[in-house]
Amino acid sequence: MEHLTILYRGPLASCDYDCPYCPFAKRRDTPEQLRADRAALERFEGWVAAQEHPVSVLFTPWGEGLVRSWYRRALVRLSHLPHVERVAIQTNLSHRTAWTAEADLATLALWTTYHPGQVSHERFLEKCRDLHERGVRFSVGVVGQPEHLDAARRLRADLPAGVYLWVNAAEGRSYTDAEAAPWAELDPLFSYSRRPHASAGLPCRTGESVVSVDGDGTVRRCHFVPAVLGNLYDGSFRAALKPRACPLAACDCHIGYVHLEPLGLYDVFRGGVLERIPVLA
Ligand code: SF4
Numbered sequence: 001m002e003h004l005t006i007l008y009r010g011p012l013a014s015c016d017y018d019c020p021y022c023p024f025a026k027r028r029d030t031p032e033q034l035r036a037d038r039a040a041l042e043r044f045e046g047w048v049a050a051q052e053h054p055v056s057v058l059f060t061p062w063g064e065g066l067v068r069s070w071y072r073r074a075l076v077r078l079s080h081l082p083h084v085e086r087v088a089i090q091t092n093l094s095h096r097t098a099w100t101a102e103a104d105l106a107t108l109a110l111w112t113t114y115h116p117g118q119v120s121h122e123r124f125l126e127k128c129r130d131l132h133e134r135g136v137r138f139s140v141g142v143v144g145q146p147e148h149l150d151a152a153r154r155l156r157a158d159l160p161a162g163v164y165l166w167v168n169a170a171e172g173r174s175y176t177d178a179e180a181a182p183w184a185e186l187d188p189l190f191s192y193s194r195r196p197h198a199s200a201g202l203p204c205r206t207g208e209s210v211v212s213v214d215g216d217g218t219v220r221r222c223h224f225v226p227a228v229l230g231n232l233y234d235g236s237f238r239a240a241l242k243p244r245a246c247p248l249a250a251c252d253c254h255i256g257y258v259h260l261e262p263l264g265l266y267d268v269f270r271g272g273v274l275e276r277i278p279v280l281a
Pocket residue numbers: 015016017018019021022023024026062063064092115
């Protein structure tokens with residue numbers, strides 16, 4: 001095995017924010033559910049540590065992971081493993097950032113999202129500046145809701161120039177050219193997010209060199225195709241890894257279509273595929 005990319009999503013489903021456009025099935029996790037999430041994460045971490053081939057991991061929790069100590073610890077530990085090339089997490093950046101000092105910053109990366117309405121400009125910007133000063137690799141994103149445009153412009157203007165700001169098309173919204181233009185000014189790659197990508201029958205690296213794993217170790221090719229390839233912990237998924245075409249009509253999420261081969265996004269995001277940092281940033 002040359003290299004395996006894993007998108008990990010455990011049972012955690014609670015978040016300290018309450019965005020009206022949140023696409024996730026959020027809930028309040030009970031202490032028992034949190035214990036189960038922690039146990040699942042630690043098991044996964046142990047599995048990654050035991051591998052002999054290169055691995056990259058993106059944590060894509062349904063809620064916010066970095067407010068939980070076990071996610072911070074897993075990121076730090078995994079970042080120090082020589083065969084782990086990248087370990088990244090999607091986060092709202094609400095938590096303090098000091099823990100990153102313990103990580104190997106050549107391997108750690110953050111996919112952060114700014115949620116105007118949940119956090120002030122000043123507070124979010126301060127976190128970004130702090131990460132930048134610490135030398136942490138991170139991207140910053142905004143959901144392209146019309147009411148976020150001013151906040152996104154202000155953030156772009158104040159962010160360090162080398163920090164990439166991406167814009168996600170809001171779920172279920174289509175953009176006319178006139179509506180898309182201001183977003184594309186902020187994110188030169190907005191065109192990739194603007195419309196879902198027709199993907200049926202096209203080769204996609206998921207199910208071959210990229211997999212999605214849940215808290216039980218169930219392996220699927222990606223977060224969107226429900227068919228099970230096997231289990232991580234008994235190794236049964238390995239026999240199923242092979243070149244595959246996408247069985248769905250469309251793929252509309254960066255964590256999916258970035259692996260869709262005809263789009264060529266591994267070149268655009270070379271070295272930053274998981275944390276969404278393009279070469280131009
Ligand atoms: S920060 Fe993310 S997970 Fe939390 S409420 Fe907002 S969109 Fe949902």
